[in-house]
Amino acid sequence: MRPYTALTIAGSDSGGGAGIQADLKTFEEWKVYGMSVLTSLTAQNTTGVQDVHHIPVSFIEAQLDSVEQDLPIDVIKSGMIARKEAAEHIGAWIAKQKVPYVCDPVMVSASGHPLMEEETRAALSEHLFRYATVITPNIPEAETLLDMEIRTERDMQEAARKFVEELGAKGALVKGGHLNGEAVDVLYDGEIMRTYREDRISTENTHGTGCTYASAIAANLAMGRTLPVAVEKAKDYITEAIRHSFDLGSGSGPTNHWAHRKERVK
């Protein structure tokens, strides 16, 4: 018997709250064996991003090949992919893997630092979205990608539909963390529009929420759950991780991956 496995293709956050670090912590909590291909290194903490170093595309490819040649992959999740050339090569590689793929189109850090070069945006649909089981944009990302304003739940539904019908993703989860009121996310899978709703938690500690949520969805897909069920389980996980988030650092603190454990660390 072997464990379920998940591969994250993303950037490193030296502060440990977002990126690869959040992804691997999430996989671990779901008892899914995590593997990682790094796209960029960020010098980052809870207050912001101080510096970024992009990994050369040839070395991203070397990492992908190393994993592919030796290890089973049940699901792929991608996060920060800053450069167009990297998006092209990663997309071509993902196209060959016949497993579910969760694409989190990370553009700007919660602290406002750009994590994607402008010319990469246009390439996302062609090189990544078309292979995605689900893409997970937040409101500012969805607004930029679709060139529309999103203010209401109805706007979120329209955006989710456009990602599927116009930009080629199989599914789209538009996350409402950046709106006011309840924390509402809208999922469209090409057939049914679903809504996931939780009370808003009053906290500044939301660093890494998007990465954690997308990775929890990926872990559940790796286990063979359907997309709507994977999102339901991941929504519960991210809500508790935010409710018990850590007041670490002087900026926006990280989510708590132990939140659902009985012996939770407060």
Ligand SMILES: Nc1ncnc2c1ncn2[C@@H]1O[C@H](COP(=O)(O)OP(=O)(O)O)[C@@H](O)[C@H]1O
């Ligand atoms: N204050 C909050 N209380 C409860 N849920 C939240 C809060 N902020 C964000 N969420 C939820 O966390 C998840 C990540 O959403 P969001 O913040 O929109 O994405 P990102 O981290 O990519 O900017 C979504 O399920 C969203 O509804």
Ligand SMILES: Cc1ncc(COP(=O)(O)O)c(N)n1
């Ligand atoms: C390396 C890396 N990847 C992704 C994010 C986005 O996470 P968030 O929007 O929660 O800051 C980040 N800050 N750093």
